[in-house]
Amino acid sequence: MADAKDIVVIGGGIIGLACAHYLSLDGRKVVLIDQDRIGAGASHGNCGLLFFSHLMPLCTPGVIAHHLRRIFRRDSPLYISPRPDWRRLAWLVRFAAHCTYAHLQTVMRARAAILKASALLYDELFASWDLPCELHRQGVLLVYRSAAAMAAYAATHRSLQRFGHGARFLPAKEAFRLEPALDDELAGAWFHPHDSHLRPDVLLASWKTLLQARGVEIVENCRLDDIRSHRGHIDTVVTSAGVWRPQAVVLATGAWTGPIARRFGIYLSLEAGKGYSLTMARPAAGPRRACYFHDASVVATPWESGLRLGGTMEFSGLNDTIEPQRMANLKTAAAGYLKTGLDGRVAEQWVGLRPVMADDLPVIDRVPGLPGLVIATGHGMMGLSMAPATGRIVADLVAARTPAVDATAFAITRTSRGSENRRSALRAAHPTRCPRG
Numbered sequence: 375m376a377d378a379k380d381i382v383v384i385g386g387g388i389i390g391l392a393c394a395h396y397l398s399l400d401g402r403k404v405v406l407i408d409q410d411r412i413g414a415g416a417s418h419g420n421c422g423l424l425f426f427s428h429l430m431p432l433c434t435p436g437v438i439a440h441h442l443r444r445i446f447r448r449d450s451p452l453y454i455s456p457r458p459d460w461r462r463l464a465w466l467v468r469f470a471a472h473c474t475y476a477h478l479q480t481v482m483r484a485r486a487a488i489l490k491a492s493a494l495l496y497d498e499l500f501a502s503w504d505l506p507c508e509l510h511r512q513g514v515l516l517v518y519r520s521a522a523a524m525a526a527y528a529a530t531h532r533s534l535q536r537f538g539h540g541a542r543f544l545p546a547k548e549a550f551r552l553e554p555a556l557d558d559e560l561a562g563a564w565f566h567p568h569d570s571h572l573r574p575d576v577l578l579a580s581w582k583t584l585l586q587a588r589g590v591e592i593v594e595n596c597r598l599d600d601i602r603s604h605r606g607h608i609d610t611v612v613t614s615a616g617v618w619r620p621q622a623v624v625l626a627t628g629a630w631t632g633p634i635a636r637r638f639g640i641y642l643s644l645e646a647g648k649g650y651s652l653t654m655a656r657p658a659a660g661p662r663r664a665c666y667f668h669d670a671s672v673v674a675t676p677w678e679s680g681l682r683l684g685g686t687m688e689f690s691g692l693n694d695t696i697e698p699q700r701m702a703n704l705k706t707a708a709a710g711y712l713k714t715g716l717d718g719r720v721a722e723q724w725v726g727l728r729p730v731m732a733d734d735l736p737v738i739d740r741v742p743g744l745p746g747l748v749i750a751t752g753h754g755m756m757g758l759s760m761a762p763a764t765g766r767i768v769a770d771l772v773a774a775r776t777p778a779v780d781a782t783a784f785a786i787t788r789t790s791r792g793s794e795n796r797r798s799a800l801r802a803a804h805p806t807r808c809p810r811g
Contacts, residue, residue, distance in 0.1 A: 379405045379591070379618050381772065382611045384598060384634075385626035386412035388574065388757050389750050391581045392765030393624050394590050400769050405618060406585065407596040413578030416628055417757065419651040419724030421673040421684040422577075423514060423664055424496065424570040425759050426489040427539035430530060431481040431734035432687070432754065433472040452671075453700075455690035462689060465645045468732035477733065484735055484783035485756075486537040488763045491779045493568075495762035503584055507577035508677045513567040515553055515665045516541070517711055521561040523669060531564065541566045555661040555712050571664040573677045574758055601637075601747075608746035622746045622772045629692060629727040631751040640741060643732040643789045644752055646692050650701055650725050651684035654718035661712065670707035680721060683708050687730075687755075694725050730754045731789060738767050739786040748772060749786060 383394045386408030394406045408414070454466070499505060518524035531541050541564040549563040550556055556563075586592055597614035601623060611618045625631055629646035660681050665674045672685040683704045688697075701723055709716050731737065731752035741747040750768050753760050763779050770777040 379403050379620050381405070381622050381624065382407065382618050382620045383624045383626060384408075384611075385624075385628060385630075386410075386582075386592070386594070387415050387417035387626065387628055388413070388578065388761045389417075389628070389753065389764055390624070390626035391578065391585065392761040393626050393750060393768045394585055394765075395581070395588075396762075396765040396769035397624075397772060398585065398588050398590050400773060402769075402772070403589070405591040405593060405620075407593045407598070407613060407615070409595065409597055411594050412582045412592060413575060416649070416726035416728050417578055418575050419653070419682075419684070419722070419726050420574055420649065420755075420758060421651065421664070421675045421682055422572045422574045422677075422758065423673065423675065424493070424572065425514060425566075425756070426493045427514075427534060427541070427566045427569055428756065428759070429482040429485045429489070429534060429537060429539060431472075431478065431485075432730070433469050433481075433732070433734050434478060435473050435475055437473055438470055453686065453688045453690070455688075457690070459691065462645060462691070465643055465732050468643050472733045480783065481733070481735055482533065482537065484780075486539070487780050488736075488760050488767075488784075489756075491763035491766065492760050495766060499762060505577060505580045505584065507580060508573040508679065509570060510572070510664075510677075511570045512663045513565055514569040514571070515544075515549070515663055516564040516566070517549065517553075517556060517665050517667050518561045518563060519559075519669045519711070524561045524564070527564050527668075539566070539568070553661055553663050553665065555659055555714070556665075557711055557713055560711065569664075571675050571677075573679065576679075598634075601634075603744060603746075606743060606745075608744065620746075622748060624748045624750060624768055624772070626750045626768075628751060628757075629729040631729060631749060635741075635749060638741060638744065638747065640749075640786065642737060642749075642752070642786075644737075645689055645730050645732075646727040647730040647754065648686070648688040648690060648694075648725055648727055649684060649755070650686045650688075650696070650704060650723075651682055652701060652704055652720055652724070653680050653682045653722040654716065654720045656681045657714065657716060657718045659714040660716070660718075665711070667708060667711045670710070672704055672707045674708050674711075681716075681718060683716075687728075689730075692727065694727065696723060696725050728754055728757070733789065736760065736764065736784050737786050737789065738764055738771075738781055738784040740771055741786060
């Protein structure tokens with residue numbers, strides 16, 4: 375039997391939870407479904423940075439030349455599988471086309487707006503609701519071995535200053551005073567004092583509990599079989615757990631959004647960027663602050679309950695295979711920045727697939743011609759930081775309000791093609807498994 379719900383949110387990661395939260399605050403009856411457990415995807419094992427000052431996209435001018443020599447090496451922080459894949463090749467061509475100074479300014483403006491909104495909304499969330507998550511408002515250190523690379527960040531610092539996100543330059547001695555765990559041979563650091571870190575898996579669990587208390591129905595291990603439309607409106611969502619007839623559907627399915635969107639004639643320039651992390655017991659002499667070890671592209675995040683090392687961006691398709699050497703590289707690279715070794719017991723090794731758009735901006739928009747279908751994906755490495763503002767935008771779109779955050783840069787029309795064949799795609803739609811959020 376069909377179960378009446380106002381909204382079905384598909385995808386139980388941090389973006390799906392945020393969408394369900396703000397929709398429920400609007401008084402909507404929401405069901406949140408995921409093919410796995412809530413938070414089992416890319417949201418679970420990331421490094422937990424609320425990095426509101428991170429305005430620079432992946433597609434910066436010169437990034438391809440910088441990584442070209444090592445991009446196909448498995449020990450590289452940025453790795454692209456050499457296996458032939460025409461869709462990935464098309465994505466890479468579009469990515470390269472966005473590595474311009476003009477696009478850089480567009481991304482920085484758009485990110486500044488959504489991240490500022492998210493920072494304010496996080497403050498409101500933590501003040502209004504019981505969301506334990508091991509939050510630490512201690513800033514983030516960008517740590518350098520190379521003096522030349524540290525000096526080069528001055529240009530980024532000047533760009534960030536225009537948006538109120540400038541960093542503080544710390545020569546080696548000042549960096550050591552702020553973080554005594556750092557190795558004595560480092561060049562120094564840049565410090566972003568207004569950023570924070572938390573434990574994402576704990577946040578996801580507490581937010582899930584809050585949503586259930588607020589009346590959001592959560593259905594885990596739920597396979598999506600079909601999304602049906604009638605006369606240009608979403609009509610029915612068919613799943614292994616039941617059938618819903620919602621007024622709107624939100625696709626917050628991360629790296630798996632592409633295959634679902636193609637069923638509606640929407641071809642997103644979206645690739646899965648695999649990230650690795652390992653979580654260990656917190657070393658007695660380990661770092662006390664979140665650190666980004668710049669030259670190695672590795673993050674170290676300390677909590678009371680452990681230390682997480684994370685990094686890499688691997689483009690090898692929709693797979694969660696762990697490459698042991700890439701996992702081992704995290705520990706080796708991080709140890710090179712610290713005075714003492716990382717000998718804590720490893721509690722978890724993890725990989726997750728980040729949804730990365732070729733222009734490194736998310737898609738948060740209604741699907742043209744199907745106003746009852748909203749897509750929220752493509753946040754790359756910034757999903758945790760952008761989640762509350764994304765949820766607020768989605769709630770505004772569903773309610774046909776002008777979004778409180780300017781969402782112009784996140785329009786689906788900037789990146790998708792195929793609207794002309796959307797109706798034929800809908801007629802030919804076939805069952806699809808519900809992706810992890």
